[in-house]
Each structure stands twice: as structure tokens, then as C-alpha cells.
Amino acid sequence: MGFKEDADFARFVSVGAIGTASVADHLQNQLNHQPIELERYAMANKVWQTKVKRLRLPDLLCVRCGLRVESRAKSKLKIMLSHSDTPGREWDAGGMRQDDLFAFLHTDINQDPPHCGAPIFFSTEALRASIAQAKRSAPKAASEGSEITLTWPCWVPTKRGQYLGVDDEDRIVFSGVDEKVQRYWQWRDWGGPRFIYSEPGDFIRGGEQVLAGVAEQTSNPMCSGDSWDLAAALHSSEAVERYAAVKAAGSMELRELFSTLSSMSSDSSEDWRVRLEAQIALARLEPDPWVRKITDQISDTETEADQKMEAVLAMSELPSEAAAIALDRIAAKTDLPNELRAAAAWGLGQGAARNPELLIDHFVDPDPIIALHAISSVDELSSDLQRKLVGWMAEEGVNRASAAAQLLQRHGCVDSLLEATQFGDNARLWALRALGELPPALVRCLAGSRLTPDIEQVLRPMWLGQDDWLRQDGKEGLDALDVQKIRFR
Structure with missing residues (x-):
């Protein structure tokens, strides 16, 4: 998978990550849970090509009561789950217990910031009880595990309005904000038990609220408090329960469980993923x-490649200087795979x-995969780092100068770029190019009187290019047309 394909896939994954984060926020702020990420990267959209053979796990875990929650964000809200008849790949596999x-929830990532509707919760038990009413899609290719989707019948009004009730003909009566009354009779064909998830008079948010369905809703899943016996869970016969308990113990940094975690971390009969999480929990202590x-x-x-990858991702979650130093050394080891x-x-x-x-040497790693990840990963440049990068721009080497200019430009470091224009020819040229790629209004605002008429005169042609549609959106169209000129006479 290349970077473009990664970006396209990351957009798809973003719906799930943003939705799971919204569910976690709802659980914590509305229902008093203390959720953590049980499935690693459930709240992240970074795409890695190394496939880790993880346990199949729910997305979230409450460390207080032990509740597990699987999040399913949809750009078009449905009660739909993926399923395979392969053992361990069923819709309810992965450690989802009856009460989990x-x-x-509806998630729209086309807005800025993305918007999520309120989640609607169903227990595993309720979905299992109504599984006979779920519709099965046609199976995907065998290479994809012959996976299907199961869709439980439900109704999501597409427009905003008010639920009025059920009339004498067993139709759901809904009034839109335009005061047009809609009567939804199709739910009479669902068969079996049916449920309405609102009270008459409730206002409905169009497209992001399920009004009716065949599964019984868990309407107010409040946390039961500190009711989970972690010590007992660490000795469970189920790998998912042990894994969840280890993650919780590590998250809460429970030193009283140090001895048990230490034993688990070196137990060769234990699943390697549980051993690794025990080591990560101990590394927090x-x-x-x-x-x-x-x-x-x-x-x-x-060590297997996927185990190495999971260890690096897990170590990235440790908030310690030791972890940062270790990551720096791993990133520098040229005998390791480049994605690792x-x-x-x-x-x-x-x-x-x-x-x-610690990333400064990795900005110019000979392998572009490492250099690009290092440059992209930085969210903020310290004053000291900016000074070092300005120094790079004056050097003869193209790699250091281009990396420095790119980083300073990406982070809008106008003062540092203006400082570089006062140095030798190379530094000045790199700095001017970087300033020319920044929005003119930003440069003028941050530069003030330091933006001399001479510098602005040099920048103006580059700034004009930012408004040239033939160099922006139109370029792709021109390129596509230019290759369509073959015509034999």
C-alpha cells in the first residue's frame, strides 16, 4: 500500500476512530465510566502495513466496572455488524459477553471539526435475541474470509422533527420541522418484537438518531462503580479477560499487582500479547x-515481525524518558525493518x-520512509529546535536544508525563516521558498515590520501561484487532458 492508498484508507478508518473517541467521551462524561482503549489504535487512524495478529477485542474497556464496548460509527447510521462463519470472526466474537x-452512532468527518451524534447502546444479549430478524448480505470474496454484514431492521428519520406516537393503524407518526407529517408503516413488516427508542414529543435529530428497531435498547448504561475484581481477572482462564485486566492494571499503575504482572510477563505458556501487555504495565511502574x-x-x-511491531506501538504509549530514548535507538537501527x-x-x-x-537526526534519515514519518509526526517545534533547523539551511547539503525549510514552513515559523534570509545564499533561498508557500496574510501578520519591501517583492510571484487555479485544482485536469491527444488519421 502506497502513501496515497494509505491516505484514502485512513479517511475510512477515521470514521471509526473519531466515533470510538466520541463513545469514550460519552461513557466518561455522561455515564460515569472510566474507559480506556482496549483494542490498540481503536481511537487512532494511523495506517500500518505490518499486520499484527492481535486478539480480537472490543474497542473500549471501563477499568472500574470491567464493561467492554464495541463502537460502530457510520456515515449513514445503521445497526449493522460484520460477520464471518469462520470461528473467532463472528459478529459477537472477541470477548463480547452478554452484558457488554x-x-x-452517526459520524460525519466532512465537517470541521468532525461531528458525531449521540450513541445508541445495545447489549450483546439483545442483539443475539433479535439475530433471526437481521438481514444477511451477500458474502464477500473468499480472500476476505467470505465476510457478510448483518443488518438489524431499524428506522432512522432522515430529517429533523418530532416523534408524535403510534397511530391506530400501527404507524409511527413523525412531524418534520416543516410540519409535514410522515407515517412510517414499514416497521409492521419486521416481524417479532419491535421497540421505539423515544417518547412522544421527543425531538429527533435527522440522520443521527435511531427512532425504532427490533433490538431492545440499553438506554442508560451507568457505571456500577469499582466493582471489577482485577486480581481475580488476572487469573481468569479466558485470554481476553486476562488481557483486559492487564491493560486496566497498567492504566491505573496498580503497584499492588506488580508480583502477578511480573509472573505473567515471563510465563512461556501465556499468550504473547498478554505477556507483552504485562511488560508494558510493569514499565509504567x-x-x-x-x-x-x-x-x-x-x-x-x-522475535516475529508482528510482535516487534506491537511492542513498538505499545512502548509509544509509555510516558517516560526511558521509552523515548528506546524509541530513538530503535528508529536508528538500520538492521530493523523500515516500517518498524x-x-x-x-x-x-x-x-x-x-x-x-530526539527526532532531529531522523528528519534526514537515508530511508525516506523514516524521514517522512519523523517530519510528519512533529506537532510543535521548540525554540531550540528551530535554531538548529535554521543552521541546517545554511549548509551545503540539500537533504538537511530541505528538511529544515519544510519543517519551519509546516509549523509557520515565520520569525525563524526571516532570520534565515539574513544568512548566506543557500539559507536565504530556502527560507524565501518556504515563506512563499505560506499564506501571505499569515506571513504579513507574524512578520510585521521585518517583512521588508525587498523580501515581499521576491515573495509576491510565489504568493500569486497560490491563487492560480491552473496550478492547483486545474493542474490535474490539464495533465489528464494532455495524455488524451492521440488520434490516428
């Missing part, structure tokens, strides 16, 4: 020795122990 919840142990496993040639190194660099910029200063 599926959350469905004692960073130096446990980060060193995890790093040794990543460097070990006997890129993941380490990404963790330095985007992880819990962010340290952009």
Missing part, C-alpha cells in the same frame, strides 16, 4: 528495566513520551 455493549527488556525483544532476531523504525519515529512525535528533539 455495542454502540452505534519501573520504566528503566522493563523498557530495556522490551527493547531487547524487539532487537532479537527470533518509522513506527518508533512516529511514537517520538505522536506518542505519550513525545520528544521532537
Whole structure:
């Protein structure tokens, strides 16, 4: 998968990540849960090509009551789940117990910021009870596990309005904001139990609220408090329960469970994913020795590629200097796969122990995969880092100068770029080019009197290019037309 395909797929994944984050926020702020990410990257949209053989897990876990929640965000709201008859790939596989919840919500990522509707919750038990009414799609190709989708009948009004009730002919009566009354009779064909999820008089948000369906709703899943026995869960016979308990213990940094976690981390009979999470939990309590142990496993040639990748991603979640130093060293090890190194660099910029200063050598890594991840991962440049980058722009080497100009331009460091224009020819040219790619209004605002008439005169032709539609949207059209000129006479 190339970067363009990654970007297209990331857009699709973004719906799920943003929706899961919205569900987590709702659980915490409305229902008193304390959710964490149980499925790694459930609230992130970064695409990696190395496929990790993870346990199939729900997205979220409440560390107080142990509730597991699977989030299903939809650009068009439906009660729909993927399913395969392959053991372990069923719609309710992955450790979803009877009382655990599926959350469905509408998510629109075309807005800025993205918008999410309120989630509607159904227990696994309720969906299992109504499974006979779910419609099965045609199966996908065998290469995709012959997967299908199961869709539970429901009605989502497409326009805003008010639910009025059910009339004598068993029709749902709905009045839009335009006061046009709609009578939804189709639900009479669903068969079996039917439920309405609102009270007469309730206002309905069009496109983002399920009004009726065949599964019984869990309307107010409040947290039951600190009712989960973590110590017992760590000794469970089920791998998902042990994994969830380890994640929770690590998240809460429970030192009283140190001994149990230590035993699990070295138990060769334990699932490797549970062992790794135990090591990560211990590294939160004692960073130096446990980060060193995890790093040794990543460097070990006997460790499988997906296990190394998961270890790097997990270590990126540790908020310690030891983890940052380890990620820096992993990113620099040229004998490791480049995506593994890129993941380490990404963790330095985007992880819990962010340290952009450690990324400076990776900005110019000979492998472009590592360099691009390092540059993109940085969200903020310190004053010290800006000074170093300005120094790079005066050097003869193109790689350092271009990386420095790109970083300073990406972060709108107008003062530093103006400072570079006072240096030698190379620094001045790189700085002018970077300033020319920034919005004129931003440069004028931040530069003030430092934007001299001479510099502005140089920048104006580049700024004009920003408004040239034939160099922007029109360029793709011209390129496409230019290759369509073959005509034989």
C-alpha cells in the first residue's frame, strides 16, 4: 500500500476512530465510566502495513466496572455488524459477553471539526435475541474470509422533527420541522418484537438518531462503580479477560499487582500479547528495566515481525524518558525493518513520551520512509529546535536544508525563516521558498515590520501561484487532458 492508498484508507478508518473517541467521551462524561482503549489504535487512524495478529477485542474497556464496548460509527447510521462463519470472526466474537455493549452512532468527518451524534447502546444479549430478524448480505470474496454484514431492521428519520406516537393503524407518526407529517408503516413488516427508542414529543435529530428497531435498547448504561475484581481477572482462564485486566492494571499503575504482572510477563505458556501487555504495565511502574527488556525483544532476531511491531506501538504509549530514548535507538537501527523504525519515529512525535528533539537526526534519515514519518509526526517545534533547523539551511547539503525549510514552513515559523534570509545564499533561498508557500496574510501578520519591501517583492510571484487555479485544482485536469491527444488519421 502506497502513501496515497494509505491516505484514502485512513479517511475510512477515521470514521471509526473519531466515533470510538466520541463513545469514550460519552461513557466518561455522561455515564460515569472510566474507559480506556482496549483494542490498540481503536481511537487512532494511523495506517500500518505490518499486520499484527492481535486478539480480537472490543474497542473500549471501563477499568472500574470491567464493561467492554464495541463502537460502530457510520456515515449513514445503521445497526449493522460484520460477520464471518469462520470461528473467532463472528459478529459477537472477541470477548463480547452478554452484558457488554455495542454502540452505534452517526459520524460525519466532512465537517470541521468532525461531528458525531449521540450513541445508541445495545447489549450483546439483545442483539443475539433479535439475530433471526437481521438481514444477511451477500458474502464477500473468499480472500476476505467470505465476510457478510448483518443488518438489524431499524428506522432512522432522515430529517429533523418530532416523534408524535403510534397511530391506530400501527404507524409511527413523525412531524418534520416543516410540519409535514410522515407515517412510517414499514416497521409492521419486521416481524417479532419491535421497540421505539423515544417518547412522544421527543425531538429527533435527522440522520443521527435511531427512532425504532427490533433490538431492545440499553438506554442508560451507568457505571456500577469499582466493582471489577482485577486480581481475580488476572487469573481468569479466558485470554481476553486476562488481557483486559492487564491493560486496566497498567492504566491505573496498580503497584499492588506488580508480583502477578511480573509472573505473567515471563510465563512461556501465556499468550504473547498478554505477556507483552504485562511488560508494558510493569514499565509504567519501573520504566528503566522493563523498557530495556522490551527493547531487547524487539532487537532479537527470533522475535516475529508482528510482535516487534506491537511492542513498538505499545512502548509509544509509555510516558517516560526511558521509552523515548528506546524509541530513538530503535528508529536508528538500520538492521530493523523500515516500517518498524518509522513506527518508533512516529511514537517520538505522536506518542505519550513525545520528544521532537530526539527526532532531529531522523528528519534526514537515508530511508525516506523514516524521514517522512519523523517530519510528519512533529506537532510543535521548540525554540531550540528551530535554531538548529535554521543552521541546517545554511549548509551545503540539500537533504538537511530541505528538511529544515519544510519543517519551519509546516509549523509557520515565520520569525525563524526571516532570520534565515539574513544568512548566506543557500539559507536565504530556502527560507524565501518556504515563506512563499505560506499564506501571505499569515506571513504579513507574524512578520510585521521585518517583512521588508525587498523580501515581499521576491515573495509576491510565489504568493500569486497560490491563487492560480491552473496550478492547483486545474493542474490535474490539464495533465489528464494532455495524455488524451492521440488520434490516428
